[in-house]
Amino acid sequence: MQLIDGKKTAATIREQIAVDVKELLNKGGKAPHLVAVIVGNDGASHTYVNGKIKACELAGFKSGLVQFDADVTEEKLLQTVKELNEDDEVDGFIVQLPLPDHIDEKKVTEAINPDKDVDGFHPTNIGRMVLGLPTFLPATPFGILQLLEHYNIETSGKHCVVVGRSHIVGTPMTLLMSRKGNPGNCTVTMAHSRTKDLKEETLRADILIAALGKPGFITKDMVKEGAVVIDVGTTRVADATKKRGYAVKGDVLFDEVAEKCSFITPVPGGVGPMTIVSLLKNTLISAQRRQGLES
Ligand code: NAP
Numbered sequence: 507m508q509l510i511d512g513k514k515t516a517a518t519i520r521e522q523i524a525v526d527v528k529e530l531l532n533k534g535g536k537a538p539h540l541v542a543v544i545v546g547n548d549g550a551s552h553t554y555v556n557g558k559i560k561a562c563e564l565a566g567f568k569s570g571l572v573q574f575d576a577d578v579t580e581e582k583l584l585q586t587v588k589e590l591n592e593d594d595e596v597d598g599f600i601v602q603l604p605l606p607d608h609i610d611e612k613k614v615t616e617a618i619n620p621d622k623d624v625d626g627f628h629p630t631n632i633g634r635m636v637l638g639l640p641t642f643l644p645a646t647p648f649g650i651l652q653l654l655e656h657y658n659i660e661t662s663g664k665h666c667v668v669v670g671r672s673h674i675v676g677t678p679m680t681l682l683m684s685r686k687g688n689p690g691n692c693t694v695t696m697a698h699s700r701t702k703d704l705k706e707e708t709l710r711a712d713i714l715i716a717a718l719g720k721p722g723f724i725t726k727d728m729v730k731e732g733a734v735v736i737d738v739g740t741t742r743v744a745d746a747t748k749k750r751g752y753a754v755k756g757d758v759l760f761d762e763v764a765e766k767c768s769f770i771t772p773v774p775g776g777v778g779p780m781t782i783v784s785l786l787k788n789t790l791i792s793a794q795r796r797q798g799l800e801s
Contacts (some may be wrong), residue, residue: 507764508657510736510771512649515656516779520565523786526568530790530799532665538793540624540785541590541599544635546576551602551740555606558600561782567789570596580609584617587765591619597793598642600785603674621796627674637679642788647679650715650736654689658762659713659715659734659769667708669724670717675738679715704728718741721755726762734769738777752758 527537530684540562555571556652572586583601589600599622603610615623615681620630626642643651653659664688666683670676676696683692697707708728710716716724717738729735739757764770771777794800 507767508769509764510653510657510776512653512771512776512779514651516649516783518656519652519780519783520561520786522781523541523565523783523790524681526790526794526801529801530794533799534552535799536787536793537566537568538786539570539595539597541570542597543570543572543574543583543586543590543601544572544771545578545602545605548604551604555602558782560787562714562789565786566788575697576592576606578609579636580613583609583614587614587617591617591622597796598789600625606656612687622657623727624785624792626788632776633744635678635790638685638687642677642791643655643682643784644674644783645784645788646717646738646777647682648739648784648787649777650679651682651689652775652784653736654734657769659689661689661693663693663712664692664712665695665710666715667697667711668706668715668717669696669708670699670715670719670738671698672717675717679717683713683715692727712751713788716757718757719759722757722759722761724757725764727770729766731766732768733766735767735771736777737771737773740773740778779796 542558544555559569586657590596598733601614615627618628620628625643626644631641668676668680680694680696684694695707699706705728709730711733714733715736719739719741721741721743733757737756737758741755743755745753754774
């Protein structure tokens with residue numbers, strides 16, 4: 507079994523991004539500028555956003571943070587989106603999800619200029635992804651593709667099973683693994699909570715991508731010998747032995763599943779760091795395009 511080290515891979519890719527930023531500056535351009543908008547005090551959301559800002563600094567980006575209390579009006583948030591769309595200094599921005607119930611996430615996502623939508627959630631960018639046109643790929647699936655590429659994992663002709671069909675992970679992942687290309691060219695099964703016999707499906711997977719948000723759900727008996735297992739799940743589970751009072755758990759019962767795999771991602775340190783670095787990659791592409799300085 508080989509461990510897929512997302513932390514190390516992300517650091518390598520981030521170093522290359524930092525080199526590309528220097529090249530952009532040498533050509534007379536400006537450093538990429540990413541802004542994160544966050545609403546409320548959800549601990550996990552703040553952790554993700556802080557991680558994104560820190561990664562920006564390490565890669566030589568300019569970064570900004572717009573913070574609102576949980577009771578901010580939808581109108582005020584949409585006004586901020588409009589201002590960021592119009593701000594020439596900003597290459598890309600994200601509105602950290604989830605948003606409070608009184609705000610329509612769909613409305614906010616659709617208000618973002620697709621050219622600055624570095625999360626790749628806007629319908630225009632999803633449509634471009636489906637058609638195989640240049641676009642911003644959603645950060646988590648994009649990160650997984652880069653991991654597969656980095657570890658030279660053959661995907662062509664393989665059977666890939668994706669568990670989960672969310673708009674941000676499962677659905678784009680399914681599309682990307684089935685597209686013509688490398689990584690890609692898989693025959694893909696998308697499973698979800700209404701799948702009749704999940705184990706029967708997962709046992710057929712050469713590549714199993716778990717994105718359910720249910721800690722330890724994928725057990726040894728559900729995995730084929732020699733499978734590649736990618737664990738997207740990140741759920742906070744109370745753990746009094748940890749300083750923070752919780753541990754982050756994946757959807758795969760790592761200790762028992764690992765022994766059956768050819769490759770497996772850990773949690774933490776697998777897909778998570780790749781999501782952040784993919785966001786930086788999208789922002790770099792946006793900055794290069796906007797300045798007419800594509801490499
Ligand atoms: P989500 O929107 O809650 O979607 C979960 C999906 O899993 C749904 O499609 C659901 O099916 C399916 N599901 C739930 N229970 C199931 C079961 N018993 N059997 C089969 N399918 C089941 O979650 P998400 O946003 O995709 O996130 C999934 C996990 O990935 C979470 O732990 C999240 O924190 C994590 N995540 C990590 C990163 C990262 O960077 N590492 C990024 C994004 C998300 P239905 O559609 O039928 O309800």
